[in-house]
Every structure is written in C-alpha cells, then in structure tokens.
Amino acid sequence: MKELLIPLEHKAKIPLYEQIYNYIKSEIQKKMILPGESLPSSRALSRQLSVSRSTVDLAYEQLVSEGYLESVPCKGYYACDMEELFHLGEVKEIKSKAFERKKENYLYDFAVNGIDPNGFPQNAWKKISKQILGEDDTNLFLLGDSQGEWELREAIVSYLHHARGVEAVADQIVVGAGNDYLLMLLSVLLGRDTRIAMESPTYKSAWNCFKSLGHEVISVSMDESGMRPGELEASGAQAAYVMPSHQFPMGMVMPIKRRLQLLNWAKKRPGRYLIEDDYDSEFRYKGKPVPALQGYDQDETVIYIGTFSKAIAPSIRISYMVLPQSLAQAYREIGKNFSATVSRVDQKIIEIFLREGYFERHLNRMRALYKGKHDLILKNLKDMTSVSRVFGENAGVHLLLQLKKGATEEKAEELAKEAGIKVYPLHQYYVDQGQKRDMEAVLLGYATMDEKLISEAMEALQNAWSGMA
Amino acid sequence: MKELLIPLEHKAKIPLYEQIYNYIKSEIQKKMILPGESLPSSRALSRQLSVSRSTVDLAYEQLVSEGYLESVPCKGYYACDMEELFHLGEVKEIKSKAFERKKENYLYDFAVNGIDPNGFPQNAWKKISKQILGEDDTNLFLLGDSQGEWELREAIVSYLHHARGVEAVADQIVVGAGNDYLLMLLSVLLGRDTRIAMESPTYKSAWNCFKSLGHEVISVSMDESGMRPGELEASGAQAAYVMPSHQFPMGMVMPIKRRLQLLNWAKKRPGRYLIEDDYDSEFRYKGKPVPALQGYDQDETVIYIGTFSKAIAPSIRISYMVLPQSLAQAYREIGKNFSATVSRVDQKIIEIFLREGYFERHLNRMRALYKGKHDLILKNLKDMTSVSRVFGENAGVHLLLQLKKGATEEKAEELAKEAGIKVYPLHQYYVDQGQKRDMEAVLLGYATMDEKLISEAMEALQNAWSGMA
DNA sequence: GGGTATTTGTCCGTATGTATG
DNA sequence: TCATACATACGGACAAATACC
Numbered sequence: 001m002k003e004l005l006i007p008l009e010h011k012a013k014i015p016l017y018e019q020i021y022n023y024i025k026s027e028i029q030k031k032m033i034l035p036g037e038s039l040p041s042s043r044a045l046s047r048q049l050s051v052s053r054s055t056v057d058l059a060y061e062q063l064v065s066e067g068y069l070e071s072v073p074c075k076g077y078y079a080c081d082m083e084e085l086f087h088l089g090e091v092k093e094i095k096s097k098a099f100e101r102k103k104e105n106y107l108y109d110f111a112v113n114g115i116d117p118n119g120f121p122q123n124a125w126k127k128i129s130k131q132i133l134g135e136d137d138t139n140l141f142l143l144g145d146s147q148g149e150w151e152l153r154e155a156i157v158s159y160l161h162h163a164r165g166v167e168a169v170a171d172q173i174v175v176g177a178g179n180d181y182l183l184m185l186l187s188v189l190l191g192r193d194t195r196i197a198m199e200s201p202t203y204k205s206a207w208n209c210f211k212s213l214g215h216e217v218i219s220v221s222m223d224e225s226g227m228r229p230g231e232l233e234a235s236g237a238q239a240a241y242v243m244p245s246h247q248f249p250m251g252m253v254m255p256i257k258r259r260l261q262l263l264n265w266a267k268k269r270p271g272r273y274l275i276e277d278d279y280d281s282e283f284r285y286k287g288k289p290v291p292a293l294q295g296y297d298q299d300e301t302v303i304y305i306g307t308f309s310k311a312i313a314p315s316i317r318i319s320y321m322v323l324p325q326s327l328a329q330a331y332r333e334i335g336k337n338f339s340a341t342v343s344r345v346d347q348k349i350i351e352i353f354l355r356e357g358y359f360e361r362h363l364n365r366m367r368a369l370y371k372g373k374h375d376l377i378l379k380n381l382k383d384m385t386s387v388s389r390v391f392g393e394n395a396g397v398h399l400l401l402q403l404k405k406g407a408t409e410e411k412a413e414e415l416a417k418e419a420g421i422k423v424y425p426l427h428q429y430y431v432d433q434g435q436k437r438d439m440e441a442v443l444l445g446y447a448t449m450d451e452k453l454i455s456e457a458m459e460a461l462q463n464a465w466s467g468m469a
Numbered sequence: 470m471k472e473l474l475i476p477l478e479h480k481a482k483i484p485l486y487e488q489i490y491n492y493i494k495s496e497i498q499k500k501m502i503l504p505g506e507s508l509p510s511s512r513a514l515s516r517q518l519s520v521s522r523s524t525v526d527l528a529y530e531q532l533v534s535e536g537y538l539e540s541v542p543c544k545g546y547y548a549c550d551m552e553e554l555f556h557l558g559e560v561k562e563i564k565s566k567a568f569e570r571k572k573e574n575y576l577y578d579f580a581v582n583g584i585d586p587n588g589f590p591q592n593a594w595k596k597i598s599k600q601i602l603g604e605d606d607t608n609l610f611l612l613g614d615s616q617g618e619w620e621l622r623e624a625i626v627s628y629l630h631h632a633r634g635v636e637a638v639a640d641q642i643v644v645g646a647g648n649d650y651l652l653m654l655l656s657v658l659l660g661r662d663t664r665i666a667m668e669s670p671t672y673k674s675a676w677n678c679f680k681s682l683g684h685e686v687i688s689v690s691m692d693e694s695g696m697r698p699g700e701l702e703a704s705g706a707q708a709a710y711v712m713p714s715h716q717f718p719m720g721m722v723m724p725i726k727r728r729l730q731l732l733n734w735a736k737k738r739p740g741r742y743l744i745e746d747d748y749d750s751e752f753r754y755k756g757k758p759v760p761a762l763q764g765y766d767q768d769e770t771v772i773y774i775g776t777f778s779k780a781i782a783p784s785i786r787i788s789y790m791v792l793p794q795s796l797a798q799a800y801r802e803i804g805k806n807f808s809a810t811v812s813r814v815d816q817k818i819i820e821i822f823l824r825e826g827y828f829e830r831h832l833n834r835m836r837a838l839y840k841g842k843h844d845l846i847l848k849n850l851k852d853m854t855s856v857s858r859v860f861g862e863n864a865g866v867h868l869l870l871q872l873k874k875g876a877t878e879e880k881a882e883e884l885a886k887e888a889g890i891k892v893y894p895l896h897q898y899y900v901d902q903g904q905k906r907d908m909e910a911v912l913l914g915y916a917t918m919d920e921k922l923i924s925e926a927m928e929a930l931q932n933a934w935s936g937m938a
Numbered sequence: 939g940g941g942t943a944t945t946t947g948t949c950c951g952t953a954t955g956t957a958t959g
Numbered sequence: 960t961c962a963t964a965c966a967t968a969c970g971g972a973c974a975a976a977t978a979c980c
Contacts, residue, residue, distance in 0.1 A: 344784035
C-alpha cells in the first residue's frame with residue numbers, strides 16, 4: 001500500500017473526489033502505480049487528505065467502474081493491468097543499462113579481489129542473526145557508540161592480539177563501514193594536507209580514495225623488501241600506506257629489517273604515521289604467520305587497518321582500525337561528530353562470530369579451501385614455460401606470475417582473452433601508468449573459481465600462452 | 470580455538486617448549502586467554518610454529534601440571550579458571566568508564582532524538598532476514614554497487630514519489646551508512662571550500678559534521694517561515710542546509726512562498742545548492758502531508774536527504790540522498806572510489822520492507838503510536854500556565870514549548886531536573902551560544918516514553934514549573 | 939497455532955449547497 | 960417562498976479478512 005501525495009484544492013471548482021480520481025488515474029497511466037499494487041484504504045487516504053471517506057470512496061468507485069482499479073472486499077483496492085504502453089521507455093531503459101555492463105563473456109576470470117562465492121558462512125550467520133533478533137534487547141535498535149560497540153571492539157582486540165600480534169585496547173579500535181570509510185575518517189583525523197606515500201604498484205582503490213579526499217599522494221618505489229625507506233624519507237610524506245604482511249599486488253612479505261626501518265622513519269618526526277593495511281593476512285598457507293607491523297611499534301606510530309570483507313564476505317561492510325593512543329584521543333573529540341556506520345545488529349553478529357569461535361572455524365575452512373586452489377595453481381604453473389617466476393605464494397588469494405623474457409603483459413592478456421580467460425596485467429596497478437616496468441607480469445586471483453574450473457583454466461592458459469614470445 | 474602468535478627464538482638459550490609455556494602462561498595471567506577457552510591442538514600449534522609436536526606437547530603438559538590448562542582427551546586443551554586477579558585493572562576499568570556515562574538518573578527523559586524502543590518491527594525484520602538468508606543468492610555476498618543496490622534505489626524512488634512528492638530516478642539515488650556519511654560524500658562532491666549556510670538554531674550534529682570536514686559554516690537566522698532569504702543571499706554561501714518539512718528544533722513548516730524564495734536563491738547562480746534534510750517527515754498527524762522541497766525544484770538545485778534511522782531504528786544505518794542529475798553524474802565519477810557502506814543483506818531487507826508494504830504498515834503503526842503520545846502531551850499542556858505557546862505540533866516526535874514571560878530556560882531546566890525530569894532548553898541548539906535568544910523555550914521529545922510515563926512526567930512537570938517566574 | 943484487535947470494502951443515513959420549477 | 964432533485968461530502972455500522980501476539 002502506497003502513500004499518495006495528492007495536491008487537493010478545496011476552493012477549486014473541481015470536486016474533491018474528482019481531483020483524487022484524476023490524480024490516481026494519471027499515476028496509473030504514468031506507471032507510477034504498477035499493476036497489482038495496492039492503494040491506500042479509503043480510511044487511510046481520507047485521513048491523510050483530511051477529507052471524508054465517502055469522498056475517497058466516490059473516487060475509488062469511479063476508478064473501479066472505469067477499470068483502473070479492482071476492489072477486493074475486506075482487503076483493499078488494487079491497480080489493474082491496463083495492457084497499454086504509456087511511458088514505458090524512460091525508466092526501463094535506464095534500468096537495463098545499469099544491469100548490462102556487468103560481464104564481458106569470459107569463460108574463466110582470475111579476479112584478484114574476489115572471494116569464494118560459496119565461502120560465506122551462511123548457516124552460522126543465519127543462526128546468530130536469528131538468535132540476536134530473538135532476544136529482545138531494545139538497546140540493539142538505539143543508536144550505538146560511533147566508535148563501534150564496546151563488546152565487538154574487545155573481541156577484535158582479543159582476535160588481533162592472538163592472530164596478528166597487534167597490541168591494543170578497545171579504546172583504540174574504531175569500527176566502520178569498509179576500509180574506504182575508515183580512510184575518510186583518517187583523512188579528517190590526520191588533516192587534509194597530510195602528504196601520503198604509497199607503494200607502487202599498489203591497491204589503486206585506496207590511492208583513488210585518498211586522491212578524491214584531496215590528499216597529495218606520492219608513489220614510492222619498492223625493492224624486494226618493500227617500500228624503499230630512503231625514497232620515503234625524501235618524499236616528504238607525513239604518512240605511509242603500506243601492506244607489510246602481503247603486499248598487493250606484488251605479494252611480498254616485508255622482512256623485519258625493513259619494518260624496523262619504516263618504524264624508524266616514523267618515529268623520527270612527531271606526527272609521522274604508518275598506515276598498515278592488513279587486508280588478507282588471514283590467509284597464510286605455509287610457515288609461521290607473520291605478525292603485524294603494529295606489534296613491533298613502540299612509539300605509537302602505526303595505524304592498523306583490517307577488515308572482515310575479505311575473510312567473510314565483501315558485501316558485509318565491516319572494517320576496523322587500531323589507532324595509536326594519541327590519535328585515539330583525538331578521534332574521540334572528532335568522532336562524536338560522525339555517528340556509527342555499521343548496523344548494531346551486524347556488529348553483534350560479528351562479535352558473537354568472533355567470540356564463540358565461529359570465525360576461527362570459518363577461517364580454517366577457508367584456508368583449507370584456498371590452500372587447495374593455491375597448491376593446484378602452483379602445480380599447474382610448474383609446467384608452464386611462459387612463466388619464469390612466481391611471486392607472492394604461500395599467502396593471500398592471488399599469485400603474481402613473472403613472464404619469461406621477451407613476453408609482454410599486453411600479449412599475455414590478449415592471448416588469454418582469446419582463449420576466454422581474464423588475467424590481470426601488473427602494470428594496471430602502477431599508479432603512474434608511464435612508469436618504467438620492473439618486470440612483465442600478470443596477476444591470477446584464485447578465490448572465485450572452484451578447483452575444477454581452475455584446472456580447466458590453467459590448462460587453457462598454458463595452451464594460449466604456449467606460443468608466447 | 471584461538472590462534473596463538475608465539476614469538477619463538479630458535480637461537481635463544483631458553484628451550485622452545487619453555488618459550489611456548491611462558492607465552493601461554495602469561496597470556497592466561499593477562500586474561501588474554503579466558504577461562505574455558507580452548508587452545509590450539511598440539512598438532513595445529515606445532516604446524517603453525519614450525520616446531521615438532523612433542524615440543525608443544527611438553528609445554529602443554531607442564532601447563533596442565535601447573536593448573537593453567539585442562540586437557541580433555543579427544544577434545545583439546547582448555548584454559549582453567551585461576552581465580553586470581555592478575556591485571557584485571559586496566560581493561561576492566563576502561564570498560565566500566567565507557568558504560569557509566571550513560572544515564573544521569575532522571576526519572577523521565579523527554580529525549581528529542583529518540584524513538585519508541587518497542588517500535589522496531591522485529592518480527593517483520595526477522596522474517597525478511599530469514600527469507601533472504603534462506604535463498605542462496607551468492608551475489609548477496611559479493612561487493613555491490615557503491616551507489617546502493619539498484620532494486621533498493623528503485624523502491625526508494627517509488628516511495629519518495631508517492632509519500633514525499635520527490636521526483637527522481639534510481640540513478641539519482643545514493644545509499645549510504647547514515648546521514649553523516651552522506652554529508653561526507655557531499656563534502657567531497659561539492660568541494661571542501663563550499664561555504665554552507667545553516668538555520669539557527671539547527672541540528673547541531675550536522676553542523677559539527679560539516680565543521681569537522683573543514684567547511685566554513687554560516688548560521689542564518691529564521692523568521693516564522695524559516696531561513697531568511699535575504700540573509701542567506703548576503704552570507705555568500707554556496708549551499709544551504711534546510712529542514713523545510715519540520716525544522717529542528719523549531720518545528721516550523723516552511724510555507725510555499727519561502728520555499729520558492731529559496732529555490733530562486735539557488736537558481737540565481739550555477740553551483741548553488743539546497744540541501745534538504747527531511748529527517749522526520751514520515752510523522753505528520755494532522756492536515757495534508759507537506760511535499761518535499763525537492764518536488765518544487767525545476768532547476769536541479771535541491772539535494773534531498775532522507776533516512777530510515779528515524780522511522781525504523783537509529784541503529785539501522787541506512788540513509789539515502791537524491792542528487793540532481795548533474796551532481797549524480799559527478800558522483801558516478803568520484804563515487805567509484807568509495808565502496809558501498811551498507812551491507813547488501815541489509816539493503817535487501819529494506820528493499821523488501823519497502824516493496825511488500827511492510828514499511829507503510831510500520832509507519833501507520835508508528836504514526837498512530839506517536840499521535841497518541843503527541844495528543845496526550847498537548848492535552849496536558851492545556852492546563853500548564855507556565856507555557857505560553859506550543860510550536861511544531863502536528864508533526865515529528867517533539868514539541869517546542871515557549872515559556873511564559875519572565876521564565877528562563879535555565880530555571881525551567883533546573884526545576885525539571887529537581888523533579889527528576891530531563892527537558893532540553895532551546896538555546897543549546899543555537900550554534901552561536903552567545904546569540905540573543907528570540908524566546909525562552911524548551912523541547913520535549915515524546916518518542917521514547919510510553920503514554921503512562923508521559924502522563925506521570927507531564928503531571929510532575931506541571932508541579933515542578935508551577936512556581937516558575 | 940489459535941484467539942483477539944485492527945483494518946478492510948461496503949452499505950447506508952445524513953447534511954449542505956445549488957439549480958429548477 | 961417553497962418543494963424537489965441532484966451532486967457532493969461526512970461519518971457510523973457491519974462482516975470478513977488480516978495482522979499481531
């Protein structure tokens with residue numbers, strides 16, 4: 001049942017019921033009221049318009065008699081299908097346009113930012129969600145802490161401590177709707193004129209995000225350990241955005257030595273910060289988990305950012321950051337001007353998910369799942385002569401393949417495309433497209449495809465690339 | 470089962486098993502591992518740490534013998550309750566601090582921004598949520614459109630058209646996690662140096678939000694029709710934030726004439742915008758619903774902002790704005806740098822809520838509920854000699870009471886406080902606290918209390934104020 | 939799952955204003 | 960001036976369908 005906003009002129013010569021009649025008729029003709037849709041009851045509409053019910057009745061009756069409406073006793077009035085073609089054009093066209101652009105007809109897509117579509121812990125989620133909505137804690141529906149629910153923040157602290165070696169208390173945690181939102185908050189917190197250094201190549205979306213927010217962003221090149229400290233120092237940046245645990249897209253793990261160099265850079269001047277994006281640290285298939293950079297920090301210089309989007313589902317918009325105490329204090333001043341961005345229900349779900357061990361179980365499952373795919377690709381890569389080296393193995397959900405000498409990314413991409421395979425050339429992650437390439441390489445993400453599909457895709461890729469260079 | 474991140478020194482003199490033992494022991498003492506919590510299996514931990522299983526076994530055995538752990542055959546190791554008080558201080562203390570500041574021991578609180586705590590359509594929500602999580606549409610867990618799901622935006626378009634007279638297509642809608650987030654987006658879209666005019670008194674949170682984002686914000690005074698157009702013109706602002714349907718806190722409805730004046734102001738120079746905050750338009754108890762300002766706009770100058778926080782629940786962080794076509798186009802450029810902020814599941818729930826008529830039914834129920842409270846307060850106010858006039862009746866969920874001559878807001882607040890009643894003096898909504906007051910008045914919000922409580926509170930208030938001035 | 943309160947279309951009596959004779 | 964008829968608008972009573980607990 002819709003609410004109708006009918007402009008009535010009491011003083012006009014046209015009778016009220018006719019004004020109502022005209023309005024509804026035109027709405028139906030304009031398809032603003034769709035066939036089958038229910039209309040307000042005569043009582044509701046009369047109340048709303050401050051007219052008598054019989055006035056509305058009269059209008060409805062006439063509409064019924066003319067076939068615009070159908071009356072169902074004791075249920076309501078419903079719009080009829082007029083089987084005519086008024087104004088179909090506009091809205092429908094825009095609609096189809098929005099739906100179209102999606103797929104480009106690839107048989108296999110090695111998407112790098114995807115997740116396993118069947119990985120969502122649907123049953124656990126449903127169970128917890130039901131449980132939460134069952135207990136009628138009316139607090140759940142009032143506005144919560146803008147920093148995030150205390151209990152969730154405590155659960156995150158505990159998780160981060162054990163799984164990532166992050167040292168924090170709940171006061172330092174800020175929960176927000178996605179990494180981009182947290183970056184927006186950070187932008188406000190650090191000040192808009194903060195110059196930010198980023199690795200190159202890097203996660204473009206964060207780059208764009210900072211740019212849109214008006215920051216000066218400087219790309220700093222990497223050696224095999226990660227961002228070059230000397231270049232960082234020379235850049236004059238006040239903050240450096242890094243991915244020490246598993247750099248995107250290069251996949252390198254930053255060794256301790258380099259971490260300490262970065263920490264030294266940060267502590268050298270007050271107000272310098274390292275922004276650690278720990279986007280896919282959950283997935284590590286071999287060797288010890290690498291503790292987060294934040295855990296080494298003795299000087300309150302690291303801002304740690306993590307997310308549940310990668311490990312649970314991208315559509316679940318929950319990320320968190322760990323602020324150094326000084327920034328956390330500044331946040332409490334500014335943060336009260338921005339209310340929470342994550343539904344309290346969802347926060348509660350995640351909290352229980354963490355606390356009751358669902359998350360650990362889920363992660364174990366996903367890790368096994370991804371490890372299978374990861375190993376499968378590596379096995380297939382062994383025979384692939386067109387690939388000279390593999391980077392970023394043993395972690396995350398993508399690999400970087402360095403092409404053998406003479407092969408170009410463009411050629412590799414094109415050959416793959418002809419075979420119906422989408423691969424992701426490395427150079428598109430360079431911020432400066434003109435930048436000299438260190439190597440020719442393509443990225444393969446393996447999260448979205450199942451093992452059967454991956455096998456097929458790898459075989460097809462090998463064939464496609466066999467004649468390369 | 471937790472993941473443990475134990476820093477092992479292979480070269481150190483301390484045996485490996487002792488390092489493990491020490492770490493876990495200290496974790497339990499620090500309460501980072503809570504009693505009853507399960508530990509990783511010896512196999513899992515040994516794999517993780519790349520040490521032999523017997524090393525882990527040795528460490529666990531010692532911990533069991535010392536009572537830190539309990540071993541349950543065929544299940545795992547569990548932390549024991551030590552009944553001791555290590556390090557309880559820090560975390561616990563902060564915790565209680567966060568929980569404390571809440572209530573100040575008022576018997577009755579006429580909170581102005583609350584909602585009825587029992588108003589949440591729990592059953593419908595649960596039903597829809599169950600239904601959605603039931604159908605396994607894996608799309609639901611992938612990252613969605615940053616502008617909001619198309620279907621939801623269409624549902625919003627239809628709702629806004631019928632209920633608010635807003636003219637828009639889905640392309641113009643942007644869905645985001647709360648009004649504040651949308652204001653952040655707007656800030657990026659309009660540019661940070663956009664000077665923004667706001668009504669005075671106004672909704673302080675929006676004011677603070679703009680300020681935090683670095684905008685110059687100018688307060689423009691109001692007459693009985695709302696924001697003064699002359700003063701607005703003179704302010705040099707490029708955007709004006711207004712609440713035409715039911716101004717907060719004054720409660721006035723902006724008459725057509727003033728609306729047209731504002732629209733004229735906006736169209737006079739390109740790049741001028743009116744930001745219409747339609748925060749509680751759903752609640753109108755008498756007379757025709759007032760169409761939104763956006764519906765009168767012929768020149769693409771109005772940015773309409775609405776929310777589900779007020780009508781459904783504040784903790785549900787879903788708001789939307791309607792951008793003029795030109796801005797919508799600009800948004801599509803910039804917006805792709807900021808991913809969605811609302812969970813796709815929640816978007817789907819709201820969509821069905823709108824489309825299947827739950828929302829209308831819910832609104833009707835809430836309107837009836839609030840109307841009851843509204844009428845009850847008005848009835849009680851009739852006998853209250855200390856109140857000379859009531860503003861903002863017939864809409865929203867709060868009233869503004871002008872005090873009789875000679876009474877001050879401070880006195881009224883204090884007398885109420887002594888009787889255990891929290892009322893909200895008008896002057897605190899003035900942006901410039903030093904500004905001359907037009908009148909002495911207090912706000913009464915009636916959403917959170919039930920009718921019985923309201924009756925009691927009104928009686929108590931009458932007594933408390935009887936001796937005023 | 940069953941009972942109750944609410945909402946629904948429908949029918950009907952009434953009041954007002956206007957035009958007609 | 961009155962009676963009559965008609966169009967318009969208002970509100971109460973009823974039984975069935977529905978929503979809510």
